[in-house]
Structure formats: structure tokens, C-alpha cells
Amino acid sequence: MPTFYKRPGLNIETYDLRANPGDVDFFVQQALGSGGPVLELACGTGRISWAIAAAGVHITGLDRSPEMLRVAESKRQAAGAAASERAQFISRDMTAFDLGQRFPLVICPFRSFQMLLTVEEERDCLGAVYRHLEGGGRFIVPLFDPLLEYLVPGGVAARTSMRIGEPVRHPVTGNDVVVDAMERENDPLTQTFVERWRFREMGAGGRVLREEWENLPMRWIYRYEMRYLLELSGFDVEAEYSDYEGAPPAYGREQIWVAHRRG
Ligand SMILES: C[S@@+](CC[C@H](N)C(=O)[O-])C[C@H]1O[C@@H](n2cnc3c(N)ncnc32)[C@H](O)[C@@H]1O
The missing domain is CATH 3.30.1300 (Pantoate--beta-alanine Ligase; Chain: A,domain 2)
Known part of the structure; x- marks a missing residue:
């Protein structure tokens, strides 16, 4: 039975010190460009959500792990009153959520989408993202490109x-x-x-x-599989990068997908 991120322990206690994929500025710039509000799927400890809130953009962070969300909430006081007012965290599964709200930007950072272990879960998640995006709204989802x-x-x-x-x-x-x-x-x-x-x-x-x-x-996902999955789920792919500086696709690096809702 998988336990990753689901129980207290060294994994969660040290997560923020170990998680350093160099993506925070990229997502903050995307959030600022969108004007917000932003929805972060699988927000974990709020590593990115709090940076977005600090930059002045409203953010909803969603995660299924109460332990990770507890860490995210523990940062509220240090974030200050203004950022705190802009950030909310909720306990949901990213394959099945209905927030009754639409966003110009939905993000799913740090390969969290690959914790969905079946194509059905992936399609359920993409369907939920589609329904929560404004027309033309963006979805950004980084994966690893399988070696x-x-x-x-x-x-x-x-x-x-x-x-x-x-x-x-x-x-x-x-x-x-x-x-x-x-x-x-x-x-x-x-x-x-x-x-x-x-x-x-x-x-x-x-x-x-x-x-x-x-x-x-x-679950590993090949490049063309992800492109077709996005297209079949109602998205047009705008860009695919292999790093957060915008390098073109490269074998074995990141697959950073920038897509938008069609229509
Ligand atoms: C690698 S962490 C990423 C956390 C954060 N986005 C970041 O970039 O630091 C993966 C997160 O995905 C969450 N997660 C995995 N499957 C999920 C699901 N089906 N619904 C919601 N959250 C999920 C885990 O609880 C964990 O917090």
C-alpha cells in the first residue's frame, strides 16, 4: 500500500528542504501573467502556493494529504496578513473535485500528475481541470521525460x-x-x-x-502520449519545455507542458 506523503514522518518533515526543482520563479511569473486567481493541484506543503500568494496573486491549493496540508497551513502566520488573505488550502483528490469556480490558470507542479497511476485517473483529472478553467485558460503540468x-x-x-x-x-x-x-x-x-x-x-x-x-x-508518460492526452481532453498545447528557462524538448529531461482550454 503506497504511503508516500500520507503519514507523518521524515519524508514530510524534510520535504521542503529536499524539494528544489528550480521552478518557483517560473510559476510565480505565470501566476502574475494570468492575473489570478490560480489553482494549484497537489499543492503539498504550499512550497509554490505561498510564493504565488506573496507575489500578490490569489491561490487555492488542493491536496489529498492532510499531513502535507498541515505543513502548508503552518506557514500562514509567517506569510503575513496580506499573503495569508490570498491563500487557501483545501483537502481534495485531484481526480474528483468541484470547486464551483473557474480560474485563468491551473498548475500541477513537480511531477505530481505522475502520481496518478492509471489513464482513467489522468483523464478524470484533466476533465476536472478543463471544467475549472476559464475559456482559453492555461494548464501547466511538468513531468519527467522517461529515460x-x-x-x-x-x-x-x-x-x-x-x-x-x-x-x-x-x-x-x-x-x-x-x-x-x-x-x-x-x-x-x-x-x-x-x-x-x-x-x-x-x-x-x-x-x-x-x-x-x-x-x-x-506512472511514466511518453511525450506524444501526453500531447494526445491533452488534446483528447480539450486542450491545445502552446509550448513544451525541457527546463524552466524554456529550453526545447529534450530526451530524459523535463516535459513541461503549457496548454490552454480549447474554447
Ligand atoms: C511531489 S509533491 C508536490 C507538492 C507541491 N506541488 C510542490 O511542488 O512542492 C506531490 C503531492 O501530490 C499529492 N497528491 C498525489 N496524488 C494526489 C491526488 N490524487 N490528489 C491530490 N493530491 C495528490 C501528494 O499528497 C503530494 O503532496
Whole structure:
């Protein structure tokens, strides 16, 4: 049973220190350009939502994890009264929500769309986005572009453990926290994988003070699959970038899709 982002622990406690894909300015500029209000799907700890609110744009952040939303809410006081008034967080599943409101911009940052594990869930989510966009409104959704050698059953990614980023200092204890993807199971039939992540809080002399494991399931999506999926769901693709500076599509980098609601 996948638990990623669903229970308290080292994963959520250190999320903001580890999550650094260099996308905040990009989304803030998009939010300012739209005039707002903005809807962020799978907003997590509010890493991006609060930056958008601080820039002067109203934002609704939606997530299904009460633990992640709790972290987002914990930042309200530090955000100040004006930004606080512009940000709201709600508990919803991004495959089934009806907010009774339309937005000029909906975003789904940091590959969260790939936590939807079936095409049905993806289409349900895109349908909900469509219904929440104003005519011509934009949807921006970054994915990773799959590196084929990582997708082979029993291949190198399945056998080799991989350090996830640099160690970070736990915000409360000050101890180092190290994260490793220890094993990975690929299923090319469903285009899904599950990675087993190990979180360890380290004490003096390399002693392990806390160890927690979480399963990260994701679905990989090929470029033309995503383009057709967007088109079939009522969107026209405006642009596809491989990084947040606007580089053209490139194998194995990001797939940053900028689409708008047709009609
Ligand atoms: C990688 S985090 C991204 C958080 C935030 N957008 C950011 O950029 O830092 C993924 C988030 O997706 C959320 N999530 C996954 N599946 C979801 C779903 N079906 N509906 C709503 N949220 C979901 C998780 O709870 C988690 O907070």
C-alpha cells in the first residue's frame, strides 16, 4: 500500500528542504501573467502556493494529504496578513473535485500528475481541470521525460540503490537526514514503477537514530502520449519545455507542458 506523503514522518518533515526543482520563479511569473486567481493541484506543503500568494496573486491549493496540508497551513502566520488573505488550502483528490469556480490558470507542479497511476485517473483529472478553467485558460503540468534504460524490468535502476539529493538538516533536531531509493520495480505494461525509499536520521558517528521506509509509485508518460492526452481532453498545447528557462524538448529531461482550454 503506497504511503508516500500520507503519514507523518521524515519524508514530510524534510520535504521542503529536499524539494528544489528550480521552478518557483517560473510559476510565480505565470501566476502574475494570468492575473489570478490560480489553482494549484497537489499543492503539498504550499512550497509554490505561498510564493504565488506573496507575489500578490490569489491561490487555492488542493491536496489529498492532510499531513502535507498541515505543513502548508503552518506557514500562514509567517506569510503575513496580506499573503495569508490570498491563500487557501483545501483537502481534495485531484481526480474528483468541484470547486464551483473557474480560474485563468491551473498548475500541477513537480511531477505530481505522475502520481496518478492509471489513464482513467489522468483523464478524470484533466476533465476536472478543463471544467475549472476559464475559456482559453492555461494548464501547466511538468513531468519527467522517461529515460528508457531506467524502465526495464530487473534493469539497472531495479538493482542499484540511488542517493536522493544531498543530506539535509532536520529542521527540528538539526541532525542529517539521508534519503536513498533502495530498489525499484518497473511494470512496462502499465507504465508504472514503485521505488522503495529509505529515510534515515543520522546521529554522531554515523549512528542511525530513525529509519523509515516509504513506497513511491509513479506512472511514466511518453511525450506524444501526453500531447494526445491533452488534446483528447480539450486542450491545445502552446509550448513544451525541457527546463524552466524554456529550453526545447529534450530526451530524459523535463516535459513541461503549457496548454490552454480549447474554447
Ligand atoms: C511531489 S509533491 C508536490 C507538492 C507541491 N506541488 C510542490 O511542488 O512542492 C506531490 C503531492 O501530490 C499529492 N497528491 C498525489 N496524488 C494526489 C491526488 N490524487 N490528489 C491530490 N493530491 C495528490 C501528494 O499528497 C503530494 O503532496
